Amino acid sequence: MRSNLLIYGVTGYTGGLISRLAAAAGLPHLAAGRDLEAVAAHADPLLLPTRTFSLTDPAKVARGLEDAAVLLNAAGPFAETGPPLAEACLRGGVHYLDLAGGVAELEAMRRLDARAREAGVMLMPGVGFAILPTDAVAARLRRRLPAAVRLRLAVEAVGGVSRGSMEAICRDLRRGGGVRRRGGELVPARPGEEQMIVDLGGGPRVAIGDPWRGDLASVWWSSVYPDVEVYTVHPAALRWLLRSRLAAPARALLAGGAGQAVLRRLIALRPPGPDEPALAAGSTRIWAEAEDQTGSRVTARLRGPEVHLFTAHTALWVAQRVLAGRLRVGFQTPVTAYGPDLVDRLTDEIEGVELTWS
Numbered sequence: 001m002r003s004n005l006l007i008y009g010v011t012g013y014t015g016g017l018i019s020r021l022a023a024a025a026g027l028p029h030l031a032a033g034r035d036l037e038a039v040a041a042h043a044d045p046l047l048l049p050t051r052t053f054s055l056t057d058p059a060k061v062a063r064g065l066e067d068a069a070v071l072l073n074a075a076g077p078f079a080e081t082g083p084p085l086a087e088a089c090l091r092g093g094v095h096y097l098d099l100a101g102g103v104a105e106l107e108a109m110r111r112l113d114a115r116a117r118e119a120g121v122m123l124m125p126g127v128g129f130a131i132l133p134t135d136a137v138a139a140r141l142r143r144r145l146p147a148a149v150r151l152r153l154a155v156e157a158v159g160g161v162s163r164g165s166m167e168a169i170c171r172d173l174r175r176g177g178g179v180r181r182r183g184g185e186l187v188p189a190r191p192g193e194e195q196m197i198v199d200l201g202g203g204p205r206v207a208i209g210d211p212w213r214g215d216l217a218s219v220w221w222s223s224v225y226p227d228v229e230v231y232t233v234h235p236a237a238l239r240w241l242l243r244s245r246l247a248a249p250a251r252a253l254l255a256g257g258a259g260q261a262v263l264r265r266l267i268a269l270r271p272p273g274p275d276e277p278a279l280a281a282g283s284t285r286i287w288a289e290a291e292d293q294t295g296s297r298v299t300a301r302l303r304g305p306e307v308h309l310f311t312a313h314t315a316l317w318v319a320q321r322v323l324a325g326r327l328r329v330g331f332q333t334p335v336t337a338y339g340p341d342l343v344d345r346l347t348d349e350i351e352g353v354e355l356t357w358s
Helices: 013-024 036-046 058-064 078-092 103-110 113-119 132-144 163-175 215-223 236-243 245-255 257-268 276-281 307-323 334-338 342-349
Strands: 004-008 030-033 050-052 068-073 095-098 122-124 150-158 178-182 185-189 195-199 204-209 227-232 283-291 297-305 354-357
Touching (some): 004 013, 013 036, 030 036, 036 050, 068 307, 078 103, 103 215, 122 334, 132 215, 132 297, 132 334, 132 342, 132 354, 195 227, 297 307, 297 342, 307 342, 334 342
Parallel strands (some): 004 030, 004 068, 095 122, 150 227
Antiparallel strands (some): 150 283, 195 204, 283 297
């Protein structure tokens, strides 16, 4: 019987953090990635077995997943790595998890639902901070206000930024417009089109509409809110770049090939991600408000550890349960797989997670 967890992308900042935490917790796993030397440099000090394979050859991917029961994909961009790995999982009977946080990535996995059910495989994108805790909070709000038709979410991450996160912002700039959910449908929206002042628990913050976040997909499939608004607290400079009409030429320049090349070079000069003190000092906040047709509202605020650390803990939380056979086949969100009490499990089992109501 296969029992191995394979973590793909251990040479990236978040994937490496997940692998180190798993090793520290005594969770056996295979450390995997594309580059032999980089994977070995990560795995050897931790005494981990390794796998190296690129994603361009389906046969090599299939061989790379041999003996694995669960794949945790931590290698972005997930729009590129998700499809070949998910396809290999469907063919090989391996459960698939990833850290994706975008609407398009989640919807791509949802379209594989029928095949996953037929193969007896679970496909769950979004097991990191980008989806899992917001999905959990939204579901609990739905329980407290069952007739809710509107959900507003705002997120804030305080602390260092990894190269992967900065690269994701660059991709969003290149991508341009996004979506919002209205009447149960995804309709076009522009970044920063909406703005609000919100207290996520640390005082008033300016949050702007984020039309790329995967919550716009996940909370619909988990909790069926017809209208969903998602906001992110950004630094002032990035907020101006995304929102101001005066910044349109700058956005166009940065979205072009030359601008993207410059951004990539600048990103490469930065550290891979936060150091240990920054991980310990960082924090995350989520504000969520559900409203019904009469105007009744219920609000929740969740505080958690630094964003990469939170992601590592939630990803391992899910992986351990899947390894133990606690799963549902087919496309799943965190809530459809683990229920509306998921947020209580986060507060009980992950240090530093607190939930308050108003």
